[in-house]
Amino acid sequence: MEPHPEHAHLLPGGEDIARYREDGYWISPVILSDEVLDAAERGMARFYAGDVDHDTAGVPDPPPPEGLRKHDYASLRVDELARLVTAPVIARTAALLSGAATIRLWHDQLLYKPADSPGAPANVGWHTDRQYWRSCTSDAMLTAWIGFHDVDEDGGAVRFMAGSHRWEVSGLDFYSQDLDALQAHLAAQGHRLDIRPARMRRGQVSFHHCRTVHGSGPNRGTAPRRSIAVHLQPGDNRWRARTGPDGRPVRHGNDDLVRAAEDGAPDYADPLICPRLWPPVDR
Numbered sequence: 404m405e406p407h408p409e410h411a412h413l414l415p416g417g418e419d420i421a422r423y424r425e426d427g428y429w430i431s432p433v434i435l436s437d438e439v440l441d442a443a444e445r446g447m448a449r450f451y452a453g454d455v456d457h458d459t460a461g462v463p464d465p466p467p468p469e470g471l472r473k474h475d476y477a478s479l480r481v482d483e484l485a486r487l488v489t490a491p492v493i494a495r496t497a498a499l500l501s502g503a504a505t506i507r508l509w510h511d512q513l514l515y516k517p518a519d520s521p522g523a524p525a526n527v528g529w530h531t532d533r534q535y536w537r538s539c540t541s542d543a544m545l546t547a548w549i550g551f552h553d554v555d556e557d558g559g560a561v562r563f564m565a566g567s568h569r570w571e572v573s574g575l576d577f578y579s580q581d582l583d584a585l586q587a588h589l590a591a592q593g594h595r596l597d598i599r600p601a602r603m604r605r606g607q608v609s610f611h612h613c614r615t616v617h618g619s620g621p622n623r624g625t626a627p628r629r630s631i632a633v634h635l636q637p638g639d640n641r642w643r644a645r646t647g648p649d650g651r652p653v654r655h656g657n658d659d660l661v662r663a664a665e666d667g668a669p670d671y672a673d674p675l676i677c678p679r680l681w682p683p684v685d686r
């Protein structure tokens with residue numbers, strides 16, 4: 404498949420792909436324009452104000468008064484966010500890194516991390532995305548993380564554990580505030596932790612493998628950290644029956660939104676909820 408001529412020079416080359424496969428994450432050059440990110444900022448503000456364009460995925464919960472805000476499916480509701488999430492350069496990059504011929508949206512997650520203040524829990528605990536996607540057959544799913552502005556360690560940047568996509572892990576939790584305890588837990592499982600913050604300029608995008616351990620600490624800056632995580636699936640990903648650690652069948656939010664496939668299972672290729680992003684669909 405030939406790269407789209409407009410952004411061929413911004414796509415990962417052989418060494419970048421090798422780095423992604425070695426480390427479990429990769430940070431792109433600046434691939435997104437100020438214009439699309441300015442629009443996304445406006446879209447985020449509209450979303451929190453309840454000013455949505457579509458109610459495809461139901462009415463969003465109001466944002467909590469303090470702490471981390473995390474809202475799934477915002478791009479299905481607000482057009483400016485859809486424009487960002489469906490930018491072909493993102494899905495094309497994901498296809499090259501993962502080796503998938505086609506990429507579909509899995510879902511997105513709008514994230515707002517306020518400046519650190521007592522009693523407002525805003526850390527993201529060490530976790531893998533795969534642990535929340537057990538109903539998926541694909542082990543090559545990945546996430547594109549997009550800050551709407553420059554983000555560094557002080558601003559609560561995402562941190563990755565390099566090489567952790569090759570580990571077997573358990574006991575991790577997105578919602579845990581105690582990053583040190585989870586690190587000790589991983590070290591006790593025999594893992595050597597190589598923690599790397601993703602310092603990013605506006606327009607850069609980080610891509611991480613679904614098995615890579617990641618999380619983020621407090622935002623010690625003065626402004627809220629504003630971002631969206633775009634979760635992506637190879638085109639051959641399908642639903643599978645699975646039980647979780649508690650012995651109960653696992654479910655994902657997508658299972659309540661997508662249409663049923665011929666066998667009655669959730670159809671993760673539903674073009675409304677999980678549109679194909681690469682190659683782009685002619686509209």
Ligand SMILES: O=C(O)CCC(=O)C(=O)O
Pocket residue numbers: 514527532546547548560561617618619630632
């Ligand atoms: O925004 C963060 O700090 C973490 C985001 C995350 O867990 C993800 O992108 O998968």
